[in-house]
Amino acid sequence: MRRTATGFIGLAVAGTLTLTGCKNGNEEIPAAPSGPASAAPSAPAEQPGSAAPSSPSGSTSDAPAAGAPGMAKSGQTFKIGESATVPFSYGSNKGGTIALTVTAIEQGKPSDLDAFKLGDQVKGKVPYYIRYTVKNVGTTDLSYSSVGHIKGLLGDGTEAGKLAVIGKFDKCPNESLPKGFTNGQTQTGCAVALAPSAETKVAAAEYWGDPYNSLSKGKGLVWK
Structure with missing residues (x-):
């Protein structure tokens, strides 16, 4: 199916809503940038260790082992604005340590989704913008890595829906880490979560x- 949003955003949506292995079956709706948008098959949720562009510096992974001293513990809960130090890996030869901080969970307007022209797929849903910062606190250059794997949780602890935006979305900008992302460098990011109705909030x-994922039988880090 090929659709083009008015003005600047196109969509690639194959068949029905894309299911991404969420525990409660919430949907992830992919969106593509402006210009020709070809239909794409449904894909599973991004997995740690997926292929990534190699770093110009040729750095190798120095990601600490799970449970290493100073690292956030599986299942740990933080307040909004608190930082968690986590081992980070991206691709087969890139990894290190980052300080991850969820800085805000902001409620958007249902009309924010109009540009995607998803119709009934988002009818009644309310977008929430999960804003976070990433700081390189390790020794490797994490240029061009992507820090994803951030989702919303509803008040009862179940997963919110996720809108996967590919391309520019001014309401919730999110880009790969830039060139020269070495120790001390910081970048902001954003993920879109969808509440099923105006009466339910992403908390x-x-x-x-x-x-910190189900594949390794771990539990995620939570900010609230």
Whole structure:
């Protein structure tokens, strides 16, 4: 199916809503940037260790082991604005240590979703913008890595829906880490979560990147 949003955003949506292995079956709706948008098959949720562009510096992974001293513990809960030090890996030869901080969970307007022209797929849903910062506190260059695996949680702890935006979305900008992302460098990011109705709120955010994920039988880090 090929659709183009008015003005500047196109969509690639294959068949029905894309299911991404969420525990309660909430949908992830992919969106593509402006210009020709080809239909894409449904894909599973991004997994830690996926292929990534190699770093110009050729750095190798120095990601600490799970449970290493100073690292956030599986299942740990933080307040909004608190930082968690986590081992980070991206691709087969890139990793290190980052300080991850969820800085805000902001309610948007249902009309924010109009540009995507998803119709009934988002009818009644309310977007929430999970804003976070990433700081390189390790020794490797994490240029061009992507820090994802952030999702919303509803008040009862179940997962919110997720809108996967590919391309520019001014309401919730999110880009790969820039060139020269070495120790001390910081960048902001944003993830879109969808509440099923105006009566239900996205109350928390969860980071479920490796090693805090179900594949390794771990539990995510939660901010609320």
